Amino acid sequence: ALVDDARIHAWLDAVMGAAPRSSAGGVLRVQFPGAPQTTPPHQDAAYVPDAAGVWQLWTPLWPCGPDDGVLAVAPGSHLAGLRPHDADFHGHPVARLAPDQHWHASHLQPGDVLLLSALTLHRALDNEGPWLRVSVDLRWRPAPSDAARTSQAPAT
Numbered sequence: 001a002l003v004d005d006a007r008i009h010a011w012l013d014a015v016m017g018a019a020p021r022s023s024a025g026g027v028l029r030v031q032f033p034g035a036p037q038t039t040p041p042h043q044d045a046a047y048v049p050d051a052a053g054v055w056q057l058w059t060p061l062w063p064c065g066p067d068d069g070v071l072a073v074a075p076g077s078h079l080a081g082l083r084p085h086d087a088d089f090h091g092h093p094v095a096r097l098a099p100d101q102h103w104h105a106s107h108l109q110p111g112d113v114l115l116l117s118a119l120t121l122h123r124a125l126d127n128e129g130p131w132l133r134v135s136v137d138l139r140w141r142p143a144p145s146d147a148a149r150t151s152q153a154p155a156t
Contacts, residue, residue, distance in 0.1 A: 002138060008057065015115065016055060018142035023054060031069040031124060031133040038069070039124035041101075043077070044116070044139070046085040046093040051118035054141045058114040058122075061134040065107035069127030071114055071135070072105035077121035095121055 002008060003022050012020035031038045045051035064070045077083075085093035105125055108114075116122055127133045 002057070002059070002136065011115075012055060012057075012140050016053060016140070016142050018053075020055075020140040021143040023139050023141040026136065026138040029124075029133075029135045029137065031127045031135075033127050033130055033132070035127060039071075039122075040088060040092065040094040041074075041097055041121060041123040042085060042093050042095050043082060043119050043121050045082050045118040046095070048118055048139070054118040054139055056116045056118070056120075056137055056139050058116065058135060058137045059110070059112065060108050061110055061136060062131065063107070063109050064133055064135065065129075066105040066125055067127075068129035068131065069125050069133035070105050070108055072103040072123055072125050073114065073116065074101060074121035075104050078117045078119040080119075082119060083121065 003026065009020055029038065044054060044056055048054055058071050060070065066072070084096045086096065088094045103123070103125075114122075124133075
């Protein structure tokens with residue numbers, strides 16, 4: 001339902017300057033209490049092919065805050081371009097971080113969304129709460145007919 005929601009499409013059209021089309025898949029994520037961080041710091045542009053113009057929508061399906069494994073973002077990170085990434089022991093890209101990297105996380109409710117460009121540095125926090133963290137992330141890019149209108153991901 002989220003992929004086809006007209007309100008989300010109108011919002012994405014305004015942000016991207018183009019009609020959105022679902023791209024690069026969607027993921028339902030479940031993070032157990034006490035489990036180590038499931039999503040390390042990264043930018044989607046490190047692994048999504050042709051990431052210019054790709055946007056990710058992340059939403060919790062249950063109330064979620066910093067102690068519950070919510071997604072955290074590095075403010076302004078999309079302005080610095082693609083950072084170097086190394087592979088972790090699973091082969092997933094992990095961004096090289098400055099020792100003083102600042103993160104921002106908030107309490108979110110179902111229906112709240114984070115909209116991230118492919119250059120936004122983000123990660124999941126550890127779930128130290130008593131409940132499962134259940135969330136969905138979906139990706140969009142400009143539809144082919146509008147691709148010429150969007151040459152790169154706009155700043156957010």
